[in-house]
Each structure stands twice: as structure tokens, then as C-alpha cells.
Amino acid sequence: MAGQYEEALSIAKAQVEMGAQILDINMDEGMLDGPTAMARFCNFIASEPDIARVPLCIDSSNFAVIEAGLKCCQGKCIVNSISLKEGEQEFLLRAATDGMDMGIVNAGNLPVYDDINKELLLLCENLIWNRDTEATDKLLAYAQNNVKGGKKVIQTDEWREASVEERLEYALIKGIEKYVVEDVEECRALVDRYKRPLHIIEGPLMNGMKVVGDLFGAGKMFLPQVIKSARVMKKAVGYLIPFMEKEREEMMVASGSAEEVDPYQGTIVLATVKGDVHDIGKNIVGVVLGCNNFRVIDLGVMVPCDRILREAVTHKADVIGLSGLITPSLDEMIHVAKEMERLGMTTPLLIGGATTSKTHTAVKIAPRYSSPVIHVLDASRSVVVCSQLLDEVAREEYFEDVKEEYEEVRQEHYDSLKDRRYLSLSEARKKALQIDWFSQPKPERPQFLGTRVFDSYDLKSLQDFIDWKPFFDVWQLRGKYPNRGYPKIFNDKTVGTEARKIFDDAQKLLSHMIDCGDVKGRGLVGFWRAQSDGDDIYLYEDDIRTGSGTKPHATFHGLRQQAEKDSSSSEPYLCVSDFVAPVDSGVADYIGMFVVSVFGAEELSQQFQAQGDDYSSIMVKALADRLAEAFAEELHARVRKELWGYSAEEVLQPSDLHKVCYRGIRPAPGYPSQPDHTEKLTMWSLAGVLEKTGIELTESLAMTPAASVSGLYFSHPQASYFAVGKITEEQVEDYSRRKDMDVKEVERWLASILGYD
The missing domain is CATH 3.20.20.20 (Dihydropteroate synthase-like)
Incomplete structure (x- = not known):
């Protein structure tokens, strides 16, 4: 009550x-x-x-x-x-x-039956079963003779007998929230030892988190445990904040000043750059840095350059960290570096995210900024890098080492460009994949043409389709051979136990998310008549007879491999258009597309964040990503067997699906087979994605919600995934003409695959 x-x-x-x-x-x-x-x-x-x-x-x-x-x-x-x-x-x-x-x-x-006193057991049984007419009197007599005979409750929390400082350290290491407020209040009562609330943070709480950081750095604690520790720390600090604010007000009244020594090792401003909505990795880095005594100012996602720099100045940031997942984010990072140089800033800049690399950082970003620019591979490395950058003794030497290393990386990159050989675009097209469209069965017609919307998809049906390996990658839990991947990771001597714990946590939270309706699955699938023309794919509104003079309803533009392959190899130089029947072949072909998303995860994650529960906040987003990928996997299976029906007899296990042991592919714009994110604009316009599903595109063409997947469906048995790789200026100019897009704009979107500087 x-x-x-x-x-x-x-x-x-x-x-x-x-x-x-x-x-x-x-x-x-x-x-x-x-x-x-x-x-x-x-x-x-x-x-x-x-x-x-x-x-x-x-x-x-x-x-x-x-x-x-x-x-x-x-x-x-x-x-x-x-x-x-x-x-x-x-x-x-x-x-x-x-x-x-x-x-x-x-x-x-509840006592163990065999541990019950035999005399007492007999007396009770005689009374219950009415075996003895004097059973009541005998039991009363026994009770009178054993007034102090109560069984002592076994103390299961022996660590609670330690000092309050040791208890706080133990709670932080083990991620136990139950007593933390009680113990912090006990510290507050020790006024001789902790005269101010801040001293409790600087003392036992920071000491405990230092142990957590040391254990994580030594590989003796894993990321999920660290994030649980952060949850305890936030609860403790949250309890102290009102007392600190009251003290600050009193100090200002008394002296007109409330200046105090900053208890943190340094201040880090983190942001996912403009146009990008992905932040799981950034959030993990923030938690790990916080556990290592850094003040973290997390600006969130889609943060424009001017705000990043303004907040960095306001908070007197010691380091700025930029994150991004999609390739257009790389350009935005370059822009931020240029602006920092223009403004004369000297704050070190960290670069991280799935699409980033040491090579790109060294070649494209570092030369634009004269102060330190460092690529950070994962959360554990971020602590080492930040500590080095803020160490007044070691900082200069560390920066010089990084500059030398990045100069070598740049030189290796430019040397590799010199060694690379490319076919001309015309030669590459001559060596395209040749499919005999007449000697094999005609392409199957989908069950319908146009789009079909799934407004509230059954998320429970997706659970068996989840690929758990990327989930463990998020938490930096990687088994060693032969225990790589799921479920073998549970057998790994080093990470197996923690992997099992976090997997069990994930199962509980996932079931809760689905059963309580916190997240909803929404998506769209569509099919169109399609024919290829060189490296382009024409789509038609109706199932009509087509020819070179038939006007298409929409066009998807492809990019072709050009990097020279082994001269002894007969491998074709691929483009996605190769998998669709040519416009003049007389063979009617089709193409499909899909967009799926998990709605509600961001809001649920923010609820946990507001409660100081970083662990559950990150877990929600990681699970939403897995659900979205599972949605794409399950829907593709339905397409093959039902909606398109070109593999109606297919019977595969989920593990077979993750290994792509089936006919057909679903490449996504912005990824290796078609690295151009702007192709999404055609998809969204063609299918009315925004109006029908609410799935949006940012200015960098990232999808929102972040847990979204999109792509095209190709059904031909010879369709396969491939990487376009580096391309020449000749193809960029050709692509520019076909898309009616300025060359500079094309180069901006294709920056990561340009084979020239």
C-alpha cells in the first residue's frame, strides 16, 4: 500500500x-x-x-x-x-x-526433511495423524521444554559483516543494488570520515569503480558485469545528488562561491554524428569510461557538428568521441575534424563505430586536424587511449607514437593504390556474369505485384530466427576456437559462464518486451516486374511485355567490380543487374524489396536509462537489432516459400539460414554489393515506405527506428553476395550520368570505395 x-x-x-x-x-x-x-x-x-x-x-x-x-x-x-x-x-x-x-x-x-529433530517429527506426526491419544499433551510438554529451541536462520549475506567501505566495493564489483542506498547513508553518518557527500563519491565509490575498471582491463571482468556495476554506481550517486546540491546552495549563500575540486579523471563528450541513429557501441563506451572515473557527457544520436563543438567548449571537454555506423557518417566525422581545426581547437578526437577503421582515420580524418585523432577499436581500448591522452607526462610521447603509426598506415594505403590494377568499365562489363536465360526454367512470378504491409508482425515467431553471434559481439564476448559462435560460446573456459548469464538475461527481457507489447514489428514487402539494361535494373508498374522502348516506372542503378582479378581466374566482374533478365531477352523477370523495423525499443531503452539502468538500456537495443535481423530472415524465408514461391519445397534449419544455404539474396543499399545509400531513396519512393510503415530516412539515409533492415530480393539461382570493391573515376562519372547526379555528390556517397584519391 x-x-x-x-x-x-x-x-x-x-x-x-x-x-x-x-x-x-x-x-x-x-x-x-x-x-x-x-x-x-x-x-x-x-x-x-x-x-x-x-x-x-x-x-x-x-x-x-x-x-x-x-x-x-x-x-x-x-x-x-x-x-x-x-x-x-x-x-x-x-x-x-x-x-x-x-x-x-x-x-x-523450509528445512530439509532429514534435518528435522526426530523426536519433534514423531510428536508432530502422531498429532496430525491422530496416532496417540496423548499427542497434544506430549507436544505441549516438548514445547515448554524447548522455549529457546528455534533454529537459527543461516546468514547468506556474509559480506554484509564487513566495513561499509568494503561492502560498497563488493556491491559495485558484484552489481548488487539491494543495500547501496543504505550503505551510502551509513557513510553520510560518518561525518568525521566523510565531511561532504562528494567525499563518499571520491572515496569508497570511486575506489570500488577503480577495482571494476582494473578487473575489466585485466580481462577478469566482462562487459555485462561492468555495466551492472555502473547501474549500482548510478544509484549511489543519484542518492547523493540532492545532498550535494543542498550543500552547494549553502556554500554559495555563505561565500558566494561553490568551487570545488573535480573528482573526475577527465571529461569526455560523446556523440553519434549527424544523420546517424545507431548508438549501442557509443553507449557501451560511455558506461566503461564512467566506470573508470571519467565524466561522460553523452549528446545522443544525430548530433550536428556545431552542437558537438559547443557542448565540448561548455563542458571543458578533455576528449571528444565521435561514433557512426553507416558510411555517410565518415564524411560527417571529417567535417567535424575540419571545423575543429578551423576554430583552433586542440581537444583530442576519438573515432569509433562499425564503419570506421584505423586506415580511414589515418588517411581521411587525421590529416584534417593537427591535434590528436585516434581510432578506437572497442570499449576496453577507449579507457587506455583516454588515460594516455590525459596523462601530462606520457601524452606527448603517446601522440608522437600515434602520428608515426598513422603516417605508416597512410603510406601503406597510398602504396596499395599504386599497386592496384583496374579493368576499364567496358572491359569489366564484357566480363560480366553470363546467364543463359533460355536453357533454364523461366523466372517464377510472385504471388502478387505491388506492396503488402505487415502492421503488427508476430515477434514471437521470430525468436527461432535470431542469430545470436552478433549479440555476443556487442557485449565483447568472443569464444576461442573451437568455441566460437552460438551456442558453442557457452563451452568457452574464459567467457562461457558470462555468456550464459547474459543470454539468460536476454531471454527474460526479450520475452517481457514481446509479451508486454513494448516493441512492435512493422514492415513491408513488394514485388515488381523487372528487366536489366547494362548495370541498371528497370522496374515496371504492371506485368507487361517489355522492350528497349518501354518506359520504366523506376530504376535501380548498380555498380560493377573493376579491381583486376587473378589472370588465371575466370571469375566474372559482378553487378547486381547481372541477376535480372535483360530487357531485350524476352524473358519476364521480377525483383522484390523489403523494409522491416522494430518500433518501441528506443522508448523502452530511454525508460531504463532514466532509471540509471544502463545494462537493460543497452540490452533492449541489442535485442531490438537482433529482432529486426530475424524479421528480415524470417520474411525472406516466407518470400522464397510463399510470397514469391521460387523455393516452395525449401526445408532449412535456422543455422542453415544464417549460413545463407538457400537460393536467392537480399542485398541492402549501402553495403558491399551496392555501396550507394542513395538507392534507398528509390526504394522509399517506389513503395511508399514512409507513408505505409512510418520507417523514416535521415539526411544521411540511416533508417529510423535504428532497429531496421531493408534490401532488394533477387531470385536467380546464380545470384550471390559479393563486394563491389574499389572503383575508378571512369565508373564514377558513368554512374553520375546514369543517376543524373553531380560527380562530387556521387564521390561523397561512394567515398569509401573510390580507387583514387
Whole structure:
């Protein structure tokens, strides 16, 4: 009634830790709003993996309360009444022997049957079963002689006997939130030791996080554990903030100044650059830096250059970190570096994200800024780099080493350009993939032409299609041979145990996200009559007879491989248009496209973020990404077997799907087979994606929500994934003419594959 849900959670956790196999939840109290209380508490439980791993029994005599609970629980729950309404005094073992298979007990106070005092056991059984006419008197006599005979409860939290500083350190290392506010308050009471709230942060809390950082750096703690530690730290600091603000106000009144020594090692401003919506990696880096005594100012996603630099100045940033996933983000990073140089800034610049590399950083970004520019591979490296950059003694030597290393990288890059040989575009086209369209069955016609929208896709159906390897990569958990990948990673001696823990947490949260409707799947699939013309693919509105004079409804433009291959090889020089029948062949062909997304993950992640729960916040986004990829995988299977039907007899396991053991491909614009993100504009316009699904494109053509996947469907048996690789200026100019786009604009979008400087 007092809203003490955290206390109720701690009781539930204790029951699970002491062996409870089911948790019974009852909210039938006259002064409670039963349905609301039941739903809220079930949601709290779902956010605690240590509790949510056991089934729930929704216990109520009110159907509305039961319904509210069931809506918020993953899987199938037990619904009361399962307990015996009569004879509940009867002995547990006897009841179980006679057929009872469930009972509501206090797991912490449940003794082992063989440990019960034999004399007391006999007296109780004689009374229950009415074996002795004097059973009552004998039991009373025993009770009078054993007034102090209560069994001592076993202390399971022995670490609580240590000093308050040791308790805080233990809680931070183990990620235990239960007592942290209580222990911080105990520190506040020690005024001789901690005169100010800030001293508690600088002392035991920072000391504990230093241990966490050291263990992580030494490989003795893993990323999921570090993020749980950060959750405890945030709760402790959050409790102290009101006291610190009050103290600051009092200091200002007394002296007109509230200056104090900054307890942090340095200030880091992080941002995902303009046009990019992906931030899982950035968020992880922020948590890890925070655990290592850095103040982190996270500006979020799609942050324009002027705001990044303005916030860096405002917060007196010691380091700026830029992140991005899509290739257009690389240009934005270059722009930020140029602006920093123009403004005369000297703040070190860190570059990170899936699309970045040491080579690109050294060749394209570092020369634009005279102060340190460093590529950071992952979260663990970010701590080392930032520490070096802020070390007054080692900083200059470190920067000189980086400059020398990057100069070598640049030289190697330019040398490789000299050694590369390219076919002319006409020669590459002569060596295109040659398909005999007349000696094999005609391409299958899809079940429909046009688009079909999936407004509320069954996300439960996607769970078996999830590829878990990238999920473990997000958390930097990588098994060593022969235990690479899922599920072999669980057998790895180093990361196996932690991988299993985070996988179990993910299963609970994923079920909660789906069952409670926190996330929704929405997508679109479409098919069109299509014919190729050189490196282009024409799409037609209707299933009509086509020829060179037939006007297409839309055109997809392809890029062809040009980098010279081994002279002894007969490999073709591929373009996606090779997989579609030529316009003058007389063979009717088709192409498909899809866009799928998981909505709601960003909002749920922000809710966890607001609660200081970085672990769950990052987990939600990682799971949403996996769901979106699984959505694309499952929908492609439906396309092959039903919607297009060119592989109607296909029977494959999920592991086969992840290995692409099927006919057809689904390449995405912006990726190796067609590196140009601007092709998405044609897709969105052709299918009315925004209007029909709400899936948007940013100015850099990233999709929002971030957990989105799009691509084209090709059905020919010889269609395969490939990388266009580097291309020549000749092809860029040709592509510019075909797309009616300025050459400079084409070069901007294709910067990562240009074979010239």
C-alpha cells in the first residue's frame, strides 16, 4: 500500500536465492488498486533477471487482477488457486507423497526433511495423524521444554559483516543494488570520515569503480558485469545528488562561491554524428569510461557538428568521441575534424563505430586536424587511449607514437593504390556474369505485384530466427576456437559462464518486451516486374511485355567490380543487374524489396536509462537489432516459400539460414554489393515506405527506428553476395550520368570505395 515495490522485489529475490521454484504474487488488499499494483509489480520483476528466471503464480480472486498480471508476464504463468484450501496444516512431505506437486512456502525457512529433530517429527506426526491419544499433551510438554529451541536462520549475506567501505566495493564489483542506498547513508553518518557527500563519491565509490575498471582491463571482468556495476554506481550517486546540491546552495549563500575540486579523471563528450541513429557501441563506451572515473557527457544520436563543438567548449571537454555506423557518417566525422581545426581547437578526437577503421582515420580524418585523432577499436581500448591522452607526462610521447603509426598506415594505403590494377568499365562489363536465360526454367512470378504491409508482425515467431553471434559481439564476448559462435560460446573456459548469464538475461527481457507489447514489428514487402539494361535494373508498374522502348516506372542503378582479378581466374566482374533478365531477352523477370523495423525499443531503452539502468538500456537495443535481423530472415524465408514461391519445397534449419544455404539474396543499399545509400531513396519512393510503415530516412539515409533492415530480393539461382570493391573515376562519372547526379555528390556517397584519391 505504501508503494514499497523495491522492498517487495528484495523479498522476491531472497526467496529465489533460497531455492523458491515459483513466486506467488497476491495484490488482494482492500486499499490497493489490485490490477494496477499487479501489473506494476510484474513489470518490476521482469526487469530483474535474477528474479524473472522462475515462473510466477498470479494469485487473486479477482479476474481483472489476474488478467492484468498475465498481460505483463513472459511465458505461461500459474494461476491460483493451486494450494489446498483445507488441511493446509498437514505435513509437506506427507502431502507430496499423497499427490501434491505444488505448494506455497517460504523457501528460506523450509528445512530439509532429514534435518528435522526426530523426536519433534514423531510428536508432530502422531498429532496430525491422530496416532496417540496423548499427542497434544506430549507436544505441549516438548514445547515448554524447548522455549529457546528455534533454529537459527543461516546468514547468506556474509559480506554484509564487513566495513561499509568494503561492502560498497563488493556491491559495485558484484552489481548488487539491494543495500547501496543504505550503505551510502551509513557513510553520510560518518561525518568525521566523510565531511561532504562528494567525499563518499571520491572515496569508497570511486575506489570500488577503480577495482571494476582494473578487473575489466585485466580481462577478469566482462562487459555485462561492468555495466551492472555502473547501474549500482548510478544509484549511489543519484542518492547523493540532492545532498550535494543542498550543500552547494549553502556554500554559495555563505561565500558566494561553490568551487570545488573535480573528482573526475577527465571529461569526455560523446556523440553519434549527424544523420546517424545507431548508438549501442557509443553507449557501451560511455558506461566503461564512467566506470573508470571519467565524466561522460553523452549528446545522443544525430548530433550536428556545431552542437558537438559547443557542448565540448561548455563542458571543458578533455576528449571528444565521435561514433557512426553507416558510411555517410565518415564524411560527417571529417567535417567535424575540419571545423575543429578551423576554430583552433586542440581537444583530442576519438573515432569509433562499425564503419570506421584505423586506415580511414589515418588517411581521411587525421590529416584534417593537427591535434590528436585516434581510432578506437572497442570499449576496453577507449579507457587506455583516454588515460594516455590525459596523462601530462606520457601524452606527448603517446601522440608522437600515434602520428608515426598513422603516417605508416597512410603510406601503406597510398602504396596499395599504386599497386592496384583496374579493368576499364567496358572491359569489366564484357566480363560480366553470363546467364543463359533460355536453357533454364523461366523466372517464377510472385504471388502478387505491388506492396503488402505487415502492421503488427508476430515477434514471437521470430525468436527461432535470431542469430545470436552478433549479440555476443556487442557485449565483447568472443569464444576461442573451437568455441566460437552460438551456442558453442557457452563451452568457452574464459567467457562461457558470462555468456550464459547474459543470454539468460536476454531471454527474460526479450520475452517481457514481446509479451508486454513494448516493441512492435512493422514492415513491408513488394514485388515488381523487372528487366536489366547494362548495370541498371528497370522496374515496371504492371506485368507487361517489355522492350528497349518501354518506359520504366523506376530504376535501380548498380555498380560493377573493376579491381583486376587473378589472370588465371575466370571469375566474372559482378553487378547486381547481372541477376535480372535483360530487357531485350524476352524473358519476364521480377525483383522484390523489403523494409522491416522494430518500433518501441528506443522508448523502452530511454525508460531504463532514466532509471540509471544502463545494462537493460543497452540490452533492449541489442535485442531490438537482433529482432529486426530475424524479421528480415524470417520474411525472406516466407518470400522464397510463399510470397514469391521460387523455393516452395525449401526445408532449412535456422543455422542453415544464417549460413545463407538457400537460393536467392537480399542485398541492402549501402553495403558491399551496392555501396550507394542513395538507392534507398528509390526504394522509399517506389513503395511508399514512409507513408505505409512510418520507417523514416535521415539526411544521411540511416533508417529510423535504428532497429531496421531493408534490401532488394533477387531470385536467380546464380545470384550471390559479393563486394563491389574499389572503383575508378571512369565508373564514377558513368554512374553520375546514369543517376543524373553531380560527380562530387556521387564521390561523397561512394567515398569509401573510390580507387583514387
